[in-house]
Every structure is written in structure tokens, then in C-alpha cells.
Amino acid sequence: MGSTARLGSGRRTPKQKRSRQTVQAILDAVVRLLKREGAGAVTTNRIAEVAGVSIGSLYQYFPDKQAIFSALHERHIQEIDQSMQTALVDHASSALPDLLRAIVDAMIDAHARDPELHALLSAQTPPHAEWTRHFAVRLHGVFRLAIAARARELKTRRNPDKLAFVAAHMVESLSHGAMFRRPPGLSLAGARAETVRAILAYLRA
Amino acid sequence: MGSTARLGSGRRTPKQKRSRQTVQAILDAVVRLLKREGAGAVTTNRIAEVAGVSIGSLYQYFPDKQAIFSALHERHIQEIDQSMQTALVDHASSALPDLLRAIVDAMIDAHARDPELHALLSAQTPPHAEWTRHFAVRLHGVFRLAIAARARELKTRRNPDKLAFVAAHMVESLSHGAMFRRPPGLSLAGARAETVRAILAYLRA
Amino acid sequence: MGSTARLGSGRRTPKQKRSRQTVQAILDAVVRLLKREGAGAVTTNRIAEVAGVSIGSLYQYFPDKQAIFSALHERHIQEIDQSMQTALVDHASSALPDLLRAIVDAMIDAHARDPELHALLSAQTPPHAEWTRHFAVRLHGVFRLAIAARARELKTRRNPDKLAFVAAHMVESLSHGAMFRRPPGLSLAGARAETVRAILAYLRA
Amino acid sequence: MGSTARLGSGRRTPKQKRSRQTVQAILDAVVRLLKREGAGAVTTNRIAEVAGVSIGSLYQYFPDKQAIFSALHERHIQEIDQSMQTALVDHASSALPDLLRAIVDAMIDAHARDPELHALLSAQTPPHAEWTRHFAVRLHGVFRLAIAARARELKTRRNPDKLAFVAAHMVESLSHGAMFRRPPGLSLAGARAETVRAILAYLRA
DNA sequence: CATGAATGAGTGTTCATTCAT
DNA sequence: AATGAATGAACACTCATTCAT
Numbered sequence: 001m002g003s004t005a006r007l008g009s010g011r012r013t014p015k016q017k018r019s020r021q022t023v024q025a026i027l028d029a030v031v032r033l034l035k036r037e038g039a040g041a042v043t044t045n046r047i048a049e050v051a052g053v054s055i056g057s058l059y060q061y062f063p064d065k066q067a068i069f070s071a072l073h074e075r076h077i078q079e080i081d082q083s084m085q086t087a088l089v090d091h092a093s094s095a096l097p098d099l100l101r102a103i104v105d106a107m108i109d110a111h112a113r114d115p116e117l118h119a120l121l122s123a124q125t126p127p128h129a130e131w132t133r134h135f136a137v138r139l140h141g142v143f144r145l146a147i148a149a150r151a152r153e154l155k156t157r158r159n160p161d162k163l164a165f166v167a168a169h170m171v172e173s174l175s176h177g178a179m180f181r182r183p184p185g186l187s188l189a190g191a192r193a194e195t196v197r198a199i200l201a202y203l204r205a
Numbered sequence: 206m207g208s209t210a211r212l213g214s215g216r217r218t219p220k221q222k223r224s225r226q227t228v229q230a231i232l233d234a235v236v237r238l239l240k241r242e243g244a245g246a247v248t249t250n251r252i253a254e255v256a257g258v259s260i261g262s263l264y265q266y267f268p269d270k271q272a273i274f275s276a277l278h279e280r281h282i283q284e285i286d287q288s289m290q291t292a293l294v295d296h297a298s299s300a301l302p303d304l305l306r307a308i309v310d311a312m313i314d315a316h317a318r319d320p321e322l323h324a325l326l327s328a329q330t331p332p333h334a335e336w337t338r339h340f341a342v343r344l345h346g347v348f349r350l351a352i353a354a355r356a357r358e359l360k361t362r363r364n365p366d367k368l369a370f371v372a373a374h375m376v377e378s379l380s381h382g383a384m385f386r387r388p389p390g391l392s393l394a395g396a397r398a399e400t401v402r403a404i405l406a407y408l409r410a
Numbered sequence: 411m412g413s414t415a416r417l418g419s420g421r422r423t424p425k426q427k428r429s430r431q432t433v434q435a436i437l438d439a440v441v442r443l444l445k446r447e448g449a450g451a452v453t454t455n456r457i458a459e460v461a462g463v464s465i466g467s468l469y470q471y472f473p474d475k476q477a478i479f480s481a482l483h484e485r486h487i488q489e490i491d492q493s494m495q496t497a498l499v500d501h502a503s504s505a506l507p508d509l510l511r512a513i514v515d516a517m518i519d520a521h522a523r524d525p526e527l528h529a530l531l532s533a534q535t536p537p538h539a540e541w542t543r544h545f546a547v548r549l550h551g552v553f554r555l556a557i558a559a560r561a562r563e564l565k566t567r568r569n570p571d572k573l574a575f576v577a578a579h580m581v582e583s584l585s586h587g588a589m590f591r592r593p594p595g596l597s598l599a600g601a602r603a604e605t606v607r608a609i610l611a612y613l614r615a
Numbered sequence: 616m617g618s619t620a621r622l623g624s625g626r627r628t629p630k631q632k633r634s635r636q637t638v639q640a641i642l643d644a645v646v647r648l649l650k651r652e653g654a655g656a657v658t659t660n661r662i663a664e665v666a667g668v669s670i671g672s673l674y675q676y677f678p679d680k681q682a683i684f685s686a687l688h689e690r691h692i693q694e695i696d697q698s699m700q701t702a703l704v705d706h707a708s709s710a711l712p713d714l715l716r717a718i719v720d721a722m723i724d725a726h727a728r729d730p731e732l733h734a735l736l737s738a739q740t741p742p743h744a745e746w747t748r749h750f751a752v753r754l755h756g757v758f759r760l761a762i763a764a765r766a767r768e769l770k771t772r773r774n775p776d777k778l779a780f781v782a783a784h785m786v787e788s789l790s791h792g793a794m795f796r797r798p799p800g801l802s803l804a805g806a807r808a809e810t811v812r813a814i815l816a817y818l819r820a
Numbered sequence: 821c822a823t824g825a826a827t828g829a830g831t832g833t834t835c836a837t838t839c840a841t
Numbered sequence: 842a843a844t845g846a847a848t849g850a851a852c853a854c855t856c857a858t859t860c861a862t
Binding site (some may be wrong): 136185186193 | 275322338341345364366367369370371374375377378379382386387388390391395396399402404406407409410
């Protein structure tokens with residue numbers, strides 16, 4: 001991990017850095033293509049071209065096309081996951097509404113940052129692929145933690161899994177909805193607030 | 206010869222009935238293929254084969270491959286929409302919890318009836334296609350109606366659009382989640398009940 | 411030929427008239443399609459549609475697609491041939507320049523009447539098909555006759571076949587050229603006159 | 616390995632030479648197919664097969680089927696054009712009859728070299744395509760040059776464009792006719808001579 | 821005879837993947 | 842490692858033709 005960089009020569013590091021850069025370039029190329037020319041234009045040859053690498057090199061780093069999408073998904077999830085983790089830590093000792101607010105914000109921001117990407121990505125991958133499941137589990141975990149830590153505040157003895165299940169789905173669905181299907185007359189800010197209010201209402205019921 | 210034109214009632218309809226049967230056969234073939242052999246096996250020639258019609262006939266009824274998926278979506282949505290409408294009417298004078306329960310049941314049942322189909326279908330269509338939007342609008346409408354009719358019971362003066370937005374997303378997301386991402390230890394029945402409880406909690410908050 | 415129309419009952423005539431009308435309709439449909447939508451649009455089904463007959467009926471009158479083009483060619487040639495014959499007869503006792511002028515006019519007019527048709531037709535049929543040969547022979551014949559009848563005026567004893575060969579090609583090529591490849595600065599009338607002059611020069615040389 | 620880059624002269628050219636060879640192979644394959652099995656056998660897959668390349672390679676060099684025919688035409692025209700140019704230069708200071716004879720020979724030889732190809736090719740391309748026009752212009756130009764340079768010999772003040780127009784059409788038409796529609800009793804040599812005589816007669820009239 | 825739904829062999833074309841250089 | 846020309850299985854789609862009604 002960090003240790004490779006510390007070893008004497010530093011000879012292997014540049015190679016690995018190059019690799020990572022190539023992988024990044026390929027992943028970025030997919031995103032650019034997806035946004036600029038639509039899903040139909042995302043062919044391996046085109047990806048390689050846009051990434052500025054040869055098609056041969058592309059296959060050096062990814063065994064097949066699907067692997068590229070998987071990697072992209074993973075990267076995307078990790079980014080969201082990261083901001084979730086941060087929200088959780090930052091508000092470890094805040095009141096529940098504040099924490100919820102932070103989580104919802106993180107989620108919406110993640111969607112807002114790259115809305116087309118998110119949309120097109122889900123169209124490209126089987127909806128029950130590993131990553132979807134994985135993401136659900138992570139989000140579920142975030143809420144389990146958040147809820148467990150505030151069991152007293154909530155005065156509830158209900159199954160925390162059940163609560164987390166509902167809360168996680170609410171945040172995901174409403175974040176997505178706030179971004180893409182907001183009805184006229186409901187601002188993004190309004191949707192944010194309403195999402196928090198809804199989850200709170202549920203948890204406190 | 207000349208007499209055929211004189212025979213009783215529906216001499217023109219068989220032509221149309223046959224058409225409808227062919228279209229049905231094609232749509233059913235897609236579903237069968239999707240379930241039995243996965244999305245990769247859904248080629249136009251294979252569809253025609255499984256449907257028991259010639260590829261030429263298939264193209265007599267659908268201008269291109271995408272049109273087949275669109276038709277399938279439309280059929281699927283209409284089925285869900287139907288059961289939603291029914292729930293709404295059947296519980297026109299029930300108490301809110303009963304109505305909500307009926308709506309959630311209709312939604313989950315629709316997902317449960319053909320879970321793979323639903324899943325694979327969404328993978329095939331751009332997520333912001335007309336039908337997705339259309340369905341969201343329909344669901345939203347169902348809730349607006351349900352909530353408006355019970356404004357007094359809810360003792361609320363909040364924007365019904367806002368309430369409907371949140372409620373609709375909760376139903377859709379949690380129905381889907383109940384079907385596909387239920388955590389171990391949460392039964393389908395439990396998820397159903399919890400979904401209703403959550404929506405109620407929100408509406409009454 | 412003419413006799414069928416003279417026979418008693420007249421029962422068969424309408425049927426034959428209908429047939430001829432259908433055939434005409436089909437032939438006209440090809441021309442219309444060719445002109446309006448280009449060669450690519452000329453499919454048997456489309457022809458039938460434009461002609462206002464069913465595809466089945468079309469195949470009642472023509473064994474296959476190629477036969478339609480053949481019939482069209484034949485009709486086209488007969489029209490040109492007709493006007494050629496007329497020119498020949500009308501100027502049976504005119505001087506050579508006048509006759510030549512009449513033939514050239516007939517030829518150019520034939521091209522001018524339906525230039526696209528003529529062009530597209532040649533693109534559709536193998537260039538050495540029967541009809542092309544046939545047409546060449548007819549034109550050749552016309553000139554043989556015209557030249558033979560004026561051998562004294564021409565004071566020539568050269569092989570009339572040779573003269574006819576050259577004259578026929580000149581008239582065909584220059585008529586076509588006058589229509590389609592006239593250089594800027596050369597009017598159609600000018601091209602007409604020049605064609606006559608050129609043939610005369612050759613015949614008198 | 617590394618040494619390959621150091622070897623003598625043309626190490627980059629093989630890439631281009633290979634390309635040219637492939638293109639040549641494809642073009643030749645079309646000609647072979649056209650001659651051996653007729654126009655109906657000329658499918659892209661068959662071309663690739665006969666050319667000994669994969670269908671994928673074929674599409675690397677030609678965007679679509681039509682482009683192959685266009686390239687073939689261009690090649691064919693350039694060959695004829697070449698021999699025309701040569702005739703013009705070789706007889707720059709010859710008398711007009713000799714020059715005419717050379718041009719007619721070049722034209723007839725071009726047709727004689729590959730008569731079926733020429734015939735089938737014209738059947739494949741719209742008769743007013745760019746190349747046809749282009750060729751007419753070239754031929755016209757050749758004659759303008761030839762005539763202009765001999766204005767004194769011809770003692771003519773007539774519009775050289777008019778003269779060239781007629782002469783060019785005579786050469787083209789009579790060369791083609793000499794090849795394909797020669798009447799019995801007229802030898803190829805006879806047709807050649809007669810063509811020259813006819814053009815001379817016209818120019819001197 | 822007319823109809824037009826049905827047929828299916830065959831077409832042009834794409835694109836993930838390989839491998840000689 | 843990198844390259845990119847070459848590959849070819851597979852696909853969506855067309856259209857001349859048939860035949861049951």
C-alpha cells in the first residue's frame with residue numbers, strides 16, 4: 001500500500017503509477033463517451049481511442065468489456081461511500097436530524113455531481129449485479145450504525161435492521177427522485193428537507 | 206369465395222385477432238427468452254423462433270428491436286397501473302392505512318409476479334425513457350388523489366404534491382427493495398407492513 | 411390483335427382491358443417510384459402499393475421482378491421506335507438533311523420526355539440485355555433504310571451497314587449527350603443542329 | 616525486436632504497402648467475382664472471401680459496399696485516362712488523323728482489355744454519378760486540346776467546345792459500339808478506321 | 821382471380837477480442 | 842509492455858416470393 005512508495009529504489013512505483021493512470025484514463029474515457037455520444041458509442045475500440053491508449057493496452061488492464069464497467073462502478077461507489085463515511089464520522093456526536101441531513105446531502109450531491117453517469121451506468125449493468133447489492137449493503141450498514149448509536153435518543157426497541165432497511169431505501173430513492181423526477185413546484189432544497197423529515201418521522205414513529 | 210365475405214359477424218376481426226395474437230406471442234417470447242436464457246439471448250431472430258413466427262412477420266409488427274421492448278414495457282406498466290387503479294377504487298371509502306396497504310400490496314405483487322422480467326426489463330431500457338417518467342407520474346397521481354381525499358383525516362395543510370412525491374417514491378423503492386434487497390431476517394410480510402407503517406408515519410407527522 | 415375487339419360478345423375484351431390497365435398501372439408505378447424515391451425504393455411490394463394493386467396481383471401479371479423492368483423497357487423502346495418510324499415515313503421523300511433532322515429530333519425528344527426514366531432504366535438492366543441490342547438493331551435498320559433510299563443523293567458506294575452503324579451510334583450518343591452532358595455554352599438547339607451537321611458530314615465525306 | 620526499427624530503408628512503408636495490397640486484393644476480387652459469377656454474387660462477405668481477407672478488414676478500408684464500386688470505377692477511369700494522356704503526348708506533333716487514330720485506339724483498347732468489367736461496372740453505378748461526368752469532362756478536355764492545337768490545320772473558326780463535344784461523344788460511343796454492338800460484316804479494325812474517318816469528316820466539314 | 825399475411829434466405833455491417841510485430 | 846491490423850461470429854433487418862383464405 002503506502003509501503004511500496006517507501007522502498008529504496010522507487011523503480012516499481014512509476015510503473016504502477018503508469019498503470020493506475022492508464023486505468024484512470026480508460027475509466028474517464030468511458031464516462032466522456034457515455035456523456036458525449038451516448039451508450040451506443042461505448043465500444044472498446046472507441047474507449048481506447050478516447051483514452052489515448054491502444055486497444056491492445058486496454059486489454060492488458062481489463063480482461064473484457066464488462067470488467068471496465070465493473071471497475072467504473074466500483075470507483076463510483078467508492079466515491080459515494082467515501083462521502084458517506086465522512087458524513088458519519090463528522091456527525092458522530094451530532095443530533096439525529098443533523099446526521100440524517102448530512103447523509104442525505106452526501107447522497108444527493110453524489111447524484112448531482114454526475115447525474116448522467118449514474119443514470120447511464122445503471123442502464124449498462126444488470127440491476128442486481130454485485131455492485132448494486134454491495135452498495136445497498138454499505139448504505140444499510142451506515143444506517144445501522146447511525147441508528148444503533150442513537151437507540152436511546154429514538155427510544156425504540158424495534159429491529160434495527162428493519163429500520164435501516166427502510167431508511168436506506170428512503171434516502172436512496174428520494175435522492176434519486178429529487179434529482180430526476182422532482183415534480184414542478186418542489187425545489188431541490190425542498191426535496192432535501194422533505195427527505196430528512198420523512199426519515200425522521202419514520203424512525204420516531 | 207364470394208360467400209366468405211357474407212358470413213356472419215367478425216370476418217374482418219380474425220385478421221386483427223391474428224395480429225394481436227402474433228404480437229402477444231412475440232412479447233411472450235421475449236419474456237420467456239429473457240427468463241430462460243438471459244438478456245444476451247434476446248436477438249430478433251431468436252425471438253421470432255421462440256414466438257413461432259418468421260422473422261419477417263416480426264418486422265411486420267415492430268419497426269425495430271427497440272420497439273419490441275417498448276411494447277413490452279407498456280404492457281407491463283399497464284398491468285401495474287391497472288391493479289393500482291383497482292386498489293384505489295376498491296378502497297375509496299376505507300381508512301388511510303387500509304388504502305395504503307392495498308396500494309403497497311398491489312405494487313409488491315406486481316413486482317412479485319414477474320420479478321426477473323421486471324429486473325431485466327429495466328436493464329434494457331434507458332432509465333429516463335418515456336415510460337419510466339410516465340409511470341412515476343401515474344403513481345404520483347394515485348397518491349395525490351388518495352391524500353387529497355383524506356386531507357381532513359390527516360389534519361394536514363401541507364403541499365399535497367410534496368406529500369405525494371415522497372409517498373410515491375417510498376412505495377416504489379420499498380416495494381422493489383422488499384422484493385430484491387430484503388435483508389436476512391426481514392420477511393416479505395414484514396417488509397410490507399413496515400412500508401405501510403413508514404408512509405403512514407410520514408403522512409401523519 | 412385488332413380482331414379480338416371485333417368478335418361478337420365483347421365478353422373477353424373487358425377482362426383483357428382490365429389486364430392491360432393493371433399492367434399499365436404497375437409499369438407507371440415503377441416510373442413514379444423511380445422518379446420520386448430513387449432506385450432503392452423500387453421493391454415489388456412498394457410497386458404494388460403505388461400501383462394500387464395487391465402484391466399477389468402483381469405476381470399474376472409478372473413472373474418476377476425482372477420481368478417488370480423488361481416490360482417497362484419494351485414499352486419505352488416501342489415508344490421511341492414509333493416516333494422513329496413516323497419520322498421515317500413522314501420524310502420519305504424529303505431531302506436527307508430534313509430526314510436526319512427529323513430522326514435526331516425524335517431521338518432527343520424521346521430522351522427529353524422522360525430523362526430520369528431513361529437514365530434510371532439503364533442503371534437497372536444489364537447493359538447488354540436483349541432490349542439494348544434490340545434497340546440498336548432497330549436504329550441501325552432505320553438508318554439503313556434511310557441511307558439506302560438515298561444512295562444516289564449521297565453518291566456513295568460504301569457499305570451501307572458501315573454507314574448505318576456509325577450514324578446510328580452518333581445519333582444515339584449525341585442525343586443522350588445533348589440531354590445530359592451538354593457543355594456550358596452549347597444550347598440544346600445548338601446540339602441538335604450540330605448532331606445533324608456531324609452525321610451529314612460523315613455520310614457525305 | 617529492437618533491431619527491426621534499425622533496418623535499412625522502408626520499415627514504415629510495409630504498413631502502407633500492406634494496406635494498398637489489401638485494397639488491391641479487394642478490388643481484384645470484385646472483378647473476379649463479377650466476371651466469374653455475375654453481379655448477383657458480389658456480396659461483401661463473398662468479396663472478402665475471394666480477396667482472402669476477413670470481412671472486418673474489408674470494412675477497415677471501405678466504409679460501405681458502394682465505396683468499393685466507386686474505388687473500382689476510379690481505378691478503371693484512371694487507367695483509361697492514363698492511356699489517353701499518353702496518346703495525346705505521344706502524338707503532340709503528329710498530323711490530326713494520326714492523333715485521332717491514337718485516341719480511338721486507346722479508347723477501344725481500354726474497352727477491349729476488360730469488356731465484361733466495363734459493362735458490369737456501368738450496370739452497378741448510377742449513370743450520372745460523379746465519375747461518369749468526370750470522365751466526360753476529361754475526354755472533352757483531351758479533344759479541346761487536340762483541336763485547339765490544330766486550329767490552323769483544320770482551317771476552322773468554329774467554337775472548339777462544340778467540336779470537342781461532338782468528337783468526344785463520337786469516340787466514346789463508337790468505341791463502345793465497336794466493342795459491343797458491331798454489326799456482322801464489320802470488323803473491329805474496320806470499326807476503328809471508320810470511327811477515325813467519321814470524326815475527321817466532321818472536324819473538316 | 822384478388823388479397824395481403826407470412827415466409828426465410830440472405831444482406832450489409834459491427835465490435836469484442838486476438839496476436840504478430 | 843505497447844501497438845493496431847486483422848479477425849469472424851453474430852446481429853438487425855430487407856424484400857422477392859408464396860399460398861391460404
